Amino acid sequence: MSNNGNGKIKPEMTFWERLYFPEILHGMSITMKALFRPKFTRQYPEERWVPPPVFRGRPVLVVEDETGVERCVACGLCARVCPSLAIQVQAAETELDKERYPVLFEINMLRCIFCGFCEEVCPEEAIIMSKEFELTFADPKDAVFGKDRLLTPRSKLEDRLEFLKQYR
């Protein structure tokens, strides 16, 4: 294509291109080659994808392996920052060093948009985006994840924690 000065775009095609049939054959040769190229389909339920650490799956709460205590101090920052108001935290006092802990911590997975703001704002690195992305529910009530489903041992989240250390 070229602009010939009067504002009109004039296609420049060679004689062979204008005959059209040779170009059809050319196109057909391309699709024929594609028939034998390797395929990209992943056979999903059998062949699963393991996401890299950059991936933001559902947010989970980190539990120290040694003590079995969650890191969260129930400051409520994540609940404040969450753009979709998915998080609910209720604080209570504890004898431990951290003094406060969440008695109730709920994330509504129907609201969560996987933005990762909660992870970013948390002062304790207590809420982390995991690699889990297969979330389906038959009942909206099942979609509200309480502490039972949020608490995850630190050892399972090492590579995301490592990633956060490096890039943030």
Next chain:
Amino acid sequence: MIAIVALIKIIVVVLVVLGTVAYLVLLERKVSAYMQDRIGPNRVGPKGLFQPFADILKLVLKELIVPENANGFIHALAPVISITVAISALAVIPFGNYIVIGGQKINLMIANVNIGVLYILAMSSLGVYGITLSGWASNSKYSLLGGLRSSAQMISYELSLGLSIIGVLMIDRTLQLDKIVTAQGSGLWNIVYQPIGFLVFITAAFAETNRLPFDLPEAEPELVGGYHTEYSGMRWGLFFLSEYTSMIVSSALIVTLYFGGWSLPFVDYSAMSPNIAAVLQIITFLVKTGIFIFIYMWIRWTLPRFRYDQLMNVGWKIMLPLAILNLVGTGAVLLAVK
């Protein structure tokens, strides 16, 4: 006796064709997938081979929706016209020479009409009624546009289709399809004499069957499916069926007119026993037709759709003059040879 034989032939041909259509749909999905670096349906049965049954079951179970204020009778009639016309065009296509059963010579075509070519042209132009009526009866703007486009397209391409065939008829001097085949069997295939006629014919045949790049009547992105937007369930299935059937018919017609039908060059069938020869011929015919069906799909997944004005330009300003030139040229050469 003759009636029974004819009936058996009809049943066999129709069953074979409808069964083939089911698998052509699967083939098309596979071909399209492979051309796009995908795998395509592979879950139902081994390698997805039972997919057609699942598809048909789905179509049969689906609800038939007739839009409000649609003309119910014509809405129901249109797909029936489409499929009837598509299947009846099969009647005159010779898929072999003849077989001998109990001393009886049975021609391997359903009806040996002496104006076979005309019959097929007539049938294929009736096909436009199914599409136009469905567009009109649906009471929907998209369907109506699809139907109108289809009739305009058919008119412009029918002319070149007819004219391009005349070249073949001038060479073989007959309208009977099996005679056209025998004429080619003893000499060279018509494609050698009629390359331009062949190109015009195959292009027009694509337009006649509403296949890409000429599928303007359905044009999913602009017309949401065109003439069959308002169809669902088995009525839609009939349109689908007729599209694939007419694809088979026109592939068979291309083979018959330009590629020697069931005959192979340099093979003398008279030396063999007629039944073995017939089996060979049927296989030859099926393979040749299969190749053209594959080309149909190949082109569909290669070329983009024409714009409406381009379609008209190609039809009237390129195809028609080419067809007429071809006609005049063939006539001149034939005269000179004489």
